[in-house]
Amino acid sequence: MSAGVESIPLVVETDRLREIPIGRMAIWWFLASEILVFGGLITAFVLYQFAHGGFAADAEHVKWRFGAFNTLVLVTSSMTMIMALASARANDRRRTRMFLLFTILLGCFFLCVKGLEYRGEFSEGFYPSSGMFWSFYFGMTGLHALHMLAGIVINLMLFIATGRDNTWEFLQRRIEYGGLYWHFVDVVWIFLFPLLYLT
Amino acid sequence: MSETTVGAIDTRAESNLYMMIWAWLVFLLIAGLMIFVLPIPRTAAVITIFSIAAIKAGLVLRNYMHLKHEHLILYLTVLVPALLFLGMALTLIPDIVYRHALGLGR
Numbered sequence: 001m002s003a004g005v006e007s008i009p010l011v012v013e014t015d016r017l018r019e020i021p022i023g024r025m026a027i028w029w030f031l032a033s034e035i036l037v038f039g040g041l042i043t044a045f046v047l048y049q050f051a052h053g054g055f056a057a058d059a060e061h062v063k064w065r066f067g068a069f070n071t072l073v074l075v076t077s078s079m080t081m082i083m084a085l086a087s088a089r090a091n092d093r094r095r096t097r098m099f100l101l102f103t104i105l106l107g108c109f110f111l112c113v114k115g116l117e118y119r120g121e122f123s124e125g126f127y128p129s130s131g132m133f134w135s136f137y138f139g140m141t142g143l144h145a146l147h148m149l150a151g152i153v154i155n156l157m158l159f160i161a162t163g164r165d166n167t168w169e170f171l172q173r174r175i176e177y178g179g180l181y182w183h184f185v186d187v188v189w190i191f192l193f194p195l196l197y198l199t
Numbered sequence: 200m201s202e203t204t205v206g207a208i209d210t211r212a213e214s215n216l217y218m219m220i221w222a223w224l225v226f227l228l229i230a231g232l233m234i235f236v237l238p239i240p241r242t243a244a245v246i247t248i249f250s251i252a253a254i255k256a257g258l259v260l261r262n263y264m265h266l267k268h269e270h271l272i273l274y275l276t277v278l279v280p281a282l283l284f285l286g287m288a289l290t291l292i293p294d295i296v297y298r299h300a301l302g303l304g305r
Contacts, residue, residue, distance in 0.1 A: 020269075029276060032280045039284035039285075086210055089213075138232065187260065
């Protein structure tokens with residue numbers, strides 16, 4: 001090698017920021033906007049309690065056992081969702097479909113239990129217009145339930161996609177993004193449950 | 200050891216981690232319910248219950264959403280909006296508490 005010729009480095013430093021897939025970055029940005037939505041509602045609820053001395057009388061009528069059971073259902077569905085991703089990364093189509101199906105069924109079960117709860121509250125005469133607590137309660141849990149429904153639809157689409165002739169890279173990315181959304185909905189409920197049912 | 204075997208072990212280790220996290224989430228749920236049911240002073244119960252919720256959320260964020268492996272920019276993407284509404288709450292609480300104490304603004 002002649003003098004003046006620079007050697008090519010054997011190891012090239014890559015920019016880790018540029019390695020983040022655009023889809024993953026986009027999902028996190030979307031989740032950040034959702035944090036603002038639910039965070040705003042939660043903050044308004046908390047501030048209203050400070051301003052008006054709490055909601056003890058109304059809050060006694062919520063069915064915390066239903067809420068606790070639904071929390072168990074939702075964390076289990078989070079587990080099945082991440083197991084679906086792990087199975088997709090292992091290129092195991094059968095297990096991926098199985099765990100996606102479990103996630104969908106658990107999500108539907110959550111909504112059924114929520115529906116039963118609402119029916120009980122309506123039968124006792126509690127509606128969104130029954131007072132500020134109930135406005136917040138139905139507003140926040142209703143919005144969460146709509147997010148759950150959207151998540152179920154996404155997971156159903158992923159389930160159908162795994163049954164077709166798609167590449168594993170395609171499936172893994174989309175199951176990861178669907179999973180991020182699903183886990184976020186779980187995190188929101190992790191805070192909604194104690195806020196509305198326990199405190 | 201072949202690449203397939205190493206991959207299978209990695210997947211099994213990953214799956215075991217996810218199951219363990221799920222077990223912790225269930226345990227923390229039960230712990231929170233115990234705090235709610237037991238005759239504990241309200242302020243202590245509220246702080247404990249929400250601390251437990253924060254731990255559960257942290258477990259899901261770090262392990263199920265893989266935030267612990269991600270670049271700092273994704274942490275900030277989540278942290279900044281959370282700090283924004285926290286800041287809003289902390290800014291407004293003193294005014295609201297003051298007004299409530301004086302019986303103003305009803």
